Amino acid sequence: MIGVGATAQALAHPKTTRNLLIVAMVILLVIPVGLVALPVTMVLAMGPNSVAGTGGACGGSAPAVASGQTVDGYGPDQLKVASTIITVGQELNVPPHGQILALMVAMGESGLRNLNHGDAVDNTTIGVFQQGAGYGSIEKRMDLATAAGAFYARMLTVADWQTAAPTLVANAVQINADPNHYTPFWTPAQHVLIALTGTATSTCQVPADAKAAAAALVADVQSGKLTFLEPRYEQQVLNMADGTATPECTVDARVLQLIVVAAQAFQSVGVSDLNRRCTGMTPGAGTASAHWKGKAVDFYALNHRSLTGSDDLSLQLIHVLDPYAPHGSSLGQSDCRARAKVHTGLLLNFTDAFPDTCTHQHIQVP
Template structure:
């Protein structure tokens, strides 16, 4: 019997229908032996992996809780209740702990976690815990901490590379304040507030800063057998990026690698079927027009030892787990698969468009 790995080695010049058969074969090899021991999806998302779960996982911590009389860095119960509201809104939007810390940092730097009905000597038109101006809506909206927090998160998620850029610069991009370094001193107390109220840690949940660092994490996942590839040469692409030997035609966008890291840390097992096709010379589907040809796309064919269709629960959970980490303007495939199955993705912040694709994997791409 020919193994899935051997079959994949001959897929370079074969049409897309043949490649689809390879995915089926790989899923059979992957799924059947472990079908009886697969961990339920909901449990995996609740546990996370390596301290890095999807929304609501260990990494995100618990729902915020304010103990009577509790203070953190001098902030009392009333201020911590506002912090809890900011955290809760972020968790509901699937914002990871790094983003929650960012919001708390801004709220501390702008108002000391107080819902002020006035601004300061520089601008007395701003109000609320985030000191938002008229562009954020009515006075009532700006004075409602939950609405104000949602507005902040929405704008923050649109800042390029907000996950890895200096927090104070991300805050400055949203707030448009006079001093871009104003918020830096408030990062540490924001971390302590988040940790005290939820048990979450911004550092342990942060995505790797660049492509090589992300690839190094993925090499560890390969060695731990948490990450496998349908095409061995795609695995080699990751290995070469990690050790610094990748050629220009075989690079992978850092955001794509970061998304795979999030997937590996959010699910028990991850199967990838496509990465940079220019490197392998493969031209199925959209050919050289595909985002794969530019190293800006990834296809997931299995999660937790279960095959993906783009419309199944795991595919939807994957999209929502990765959405907070994707650059704004990213896209998801399999829109036709979900339409036929009457499956809706619901609200997403950074995956802003979709397109049809074959229903045997979940395609994700970045701008």
């Protein structure tokens, strides 16, 4: 609980006040869902029922296997294994590229079969990904969803996993002898994803202008998908949608578009900061902040989990937004990631990063 003394002291410090509000809102968001927050590694390893995702970044189609279906020599039973791997990836908001990586590894390790034994080199590994004892009990490694979640958890820690050669990313996760072993399976993995979901990519729908983007966000607020830390930030979006926003209270169209993309890619989105000039708030960089110009947004929660700038969802958010951000955009929380020893990997449009408090993920446009 936030004590009365702490609250009174915070009133004189706007940034502290905002952080207390973030804590309070996260409690309201998280407790109804799970009573206690699960560690990131546990959420990733628990399988498809642990996080109610949206079908991958921007809602790719759920996989479906037709009776008697075969793809590149893989039959219905193997495609059902592939379907589970894809589903777990979608529910963890892993982009299609990562799902193809997982399918490629499963093909290269087991031929998309949930084997209860290893090979001549190492007969202690088991399951569709041929995971060793370091992945947990036999039961966990033989459970398809748990094994897939464990693979994705390690894959997401590989630097530049979205841009490096797929077989090298797979080798970094699997630590197999031949780094090129998985190369022949990349194309069949793409074919399987296309056959089961209808596409090997997923594209977010970006509204054409600020008013259209704001209108989409109003709909997300009404559905409960989008939550603002305080009503004044929500009002900024409402006014942008109905055309009544005053000049000092406008939000850059590109910022609104990025929030729309986030709302498409994740189950729920929490925003803690928008245009500070409109609210008169001057924490941190004060009037020099991009928030003062309506060119920044702070995300404090995704999928009912609080963000730190260095957790898995913050990193996923960064990679989901990167293709849609204008070149020269910036990220906060560089110090949070440095302390946690995590890296964003290669980004195309986010070209700068700076320190910020570890209670959210800051995004700003140039």
